[in-house]
Amino acid sequence: MEEAHNITGVYAEVCGLPTPVSAHVSEEQLPDSRIYTVTAEWSQSDLVRCSRHRYSQQWTLIADSNNHKSIRTVLPPGLCVPVSGELLSSLSPIQNLKAVIRETGGHHILEIWDCHGLRKCLNLTALHKHGKVYEDAQFGCLTWSDCANKLLYVAEKNKNSSVEDRESGIRKDSSVYCEDWGEALTNRSVPVICMVDLRSGMVEVLQGVPRDISPGQALWAPGSQSVFFIGWYHEPFRLGLKFCSNRRSALFKLDLNNGHCECLSGDNLSVSCPRLSPDGSTLIYLQGGVFGPHNQCLSLQQVDLMSGKTSTLLDVINRPQAGEFAGLYEALPACCWSTDSHGVVFSSARRNWKDLFMVDRGSKKVTSLSDNLADPSQVYGSWKLLTIQRDLMVVSCSSPNTPPTLRVAFLPSAGEAVTWRTLLQPVMTFDFHWTILDVTPSLEEDNTSYSGLDFGAVLVKPSHPVCESRVPLIVFIHGGPHSQFPAEWNSTTAGLAKLGFAVLMVNYRGSTGFGQDSILSLIGHIGNQDVKDVQKAVLTALQRDPTLDPKRLAVIGGSHGGFLSCHLLGQYPDFYRACAARNPVINAATLLGTSDIVDWRYTSAGFQYSYDQIPTAEVLAAMLEKSPITHAAQIKAPVLLMLGGKDRRVSPHQGLELYKVLKSRGSPVRLLWFPEDGHSLSRVDTQFDCFLNTVLWLQQHL
Template identity: 45%
Template structure:
């Protein structure tokens, strides 16, 4: 760890050499790096250091002879060597038991903080106003752990740990999912996000007054979105999100006293904004769009009540990418009364990326997102822009259940997956074909995880509609995921059933899951298919892709399986992502005759 100031490097510490912990967590839900207010100590999270195993120096004697000592030690050591230790699932397989660590730069000492209860995994820590205690987020890991990646609905809370006494107290609600604490500059208020346990994703913004420990909800869950505000849908708050007067916070400017929201990017032509920091009333953000890579912008926050219009100043000039245009399509379901859910008649959105009009009509690549509670926002996505430059139009579908459109829309998808999400995606395709210059005879599907689940259902429902398909980490057999996924609870939520840690599947539940699974209808699929699977995927077992590959191959469907030995669920990493994209693009080009 290196510390730099205006005159250069002031400190350099080899943390591993101190022998107090293992690797430092620099990313993921636990990671943090927080200065004390005196700027003499640093707080961070690392992997717990287990006692080193001592190799026996003598030969083990037969236990029949009654000899103790080395032989007995060897037996214990061998047992510990293969002891199973739980981790936090997909993309967090190296995260097992984190510990809070405080580095004293003046005294050159490192302390692993004591007092964190054994049933908690700590992270997202920061110093209290007096530097005599810390605030941290604790994840419960009893009776066993469920995957954390993209799952903000686990049981976790905001805690206060007194360093002198070791006393630890819970600041947030007892049974909730509270995270991302951020202390105001004057130390009087603590903001954090809070949602419900299990089921679908939902969040509100809470504020705790430090001295009185009184908590109020600043922004509650939004069931029906308005033009001004559709709700909070983020995993963490920005590291610095408070205005100087300690009343206003974030890029969607929230007045924590009046509980009002002001959109500081109102009127902007860019698609997606992200706040990086707010300090001394200087806002630093990035903005991007499907045809423009991210650029850095800054603005000075005016006094309360005078925020709009806000003048954003670009720090750098990032040109648009040639050959890519985009628009938002509003998809209106027909009022036929056949909708599977109450929100099925409400409009939803899709993003359409297109090549220049001179090359129309364009072949169309349809992309339902994974999750299913995720969203295609209007940010820069290099792979989608590259498809446009290859001559494809790309339709990114935000079916009912996507984040950002109110809690009622999210809730409407429960018990209606494989119906509502599939119907919405196909409806978005049909309306796009009617309103845009697209080629209805050259259609393809490109998706991953739950998006692949939707794509497989579309292929089974209309075997002749699509000419090519490329899928990453496909969900095809729901019952098979009960014992192989890091989120077995989601299989019950999928059906609208409650989940408990002691729950085991019943025959009728397994039967229902199988009937909802694409594998049950895959015999109808005739579309050429490329499958991509990661051998280390803990979210959706790669055996799902393998089973699908074998069934399609036996049925005479053109199919190819790419198997990535080091790949996880997202097949992330520069080389892997490039390989996946290159193969998918070539597959689509070949089978669409481009």
């Protein structure tokens, strides 16, 4: 009981630290100075109420009167102001208005606020124009027109199409199956773009969108007579969208005067994140392939709106050079343009780091904007751009021992260095030691199709071991597999380090940040190349650091990380002493018919996918052969399984399959079941339960 109390205290300390999620910059010119106001919104977990709170905080920056890009004074921040019940919010380009959509009593309410208080309020639900408003990042938006008289947002199509149906409450098709967009998007089926005219209070569902696409990420074209949006093709059926940048989609332009809808991007591509330049001349968006890796290195495309010509601003990086830009792997923030419309600023993975970059549209040169080399004593492993407005960048910086820190800087002129100012240090930092390991596969483990690839890992250690003996090592494996563990703040890693464990976070070949070749190298080699990479990283860490205890090793991970954790137990049964796996893939053959991303099940095993695919004995045999279940008889280490009952990505029956095998053989196994959680096991109470039980399990068996 005392040990559980200690673990709870540590977890409350590390998980309760706030994280900035968005920011906005406004500007005011005074006679002798220029004033910038930075508003940041934060998210913070509350274990007492098992919920996440959002709050905002403001800083006032006074710029030099002779050089408005030189910050003279940063005034102390104001008090944190709770932001309750907001689904979406957006500040207008003029008139200093704020639009908020919030849910109250089952109704979606649109509020317009100004300096005098609440200016307008509309009950969107009561208008019966559409269903629930989308607040997710995949489809959702809340976008002001240039004149600040209209707003765009996305909502579910109204299922009751006729007045009679709405009045009677009877639907003749109420039992017909309705497809959705998969894990974490289970209430998203048929999105529509909605426009509200704030002068009349009228809401209109935009017509002209092709019937075979689901629209989202809408924004106004210059002049506000047309709308740009991304459309995802949903025929012949929908596939899961969450964490998948490989779904067939296109950029469209809808003319509001005549309803004409024009496709602006190529066929059989995946696109996202349209962003209009401040001068209205250029639209950029991300582009990738369809099917194949579910996450990938993306190209950045630009459309000249005057000529209609599309060109590539940033191409896919197949094999990055040492120390150079390694490609673009994540969504663009809502505001990413320089004021002169010549530069685009973004964050992206670079090997085991996350860095901040700018690409110049003229030269297409990519420049790093972080200052890690300027002050080696204050190195941040992760730079995440929240916004750039009026050339003022607002970023969240963190490291494995430093929770998110809010920093600002103006975009420098050509040849000048960036001058960063810290707005808010975290309430506490930790004296963990962390280091980057570069790992090279042995010759026999080299991939002949993509020869010469290496990978890496982040090692985090407690600065003061609990005792004089060697430190137990927890091998932490990310899911995806096409994602990354950058050297950033991770509350699970921090909690384990504070409790006396060393943690090795492995970025095996196939992780993002190492180029497209690395991602493609894993296709068809799951369960082999990635398993050997993790084992190689562990051996490398043990060889380079004699303080790590080779006799007290455990492995943890979720999804594909759980898949690899269970593989390691079966393939190296005498090496690891414990395992904790969250929603692991155990048997790819039995998962095939239950996953929302059936295409990835074929691709990962090395097979081409098409919508009309029917499993064959060859395919099922290959999937089974690459699965941890084939090594289950060799597992000796105790296994803790944590499963989400509503997981649409990896059915909880996967974990149950391993649980029953281990139980039948008398192997130590424990299963935690979370009936209301999904694949990410993201509820606050679930995350606490998983951490507590994982640590108790590790302490018991190490």
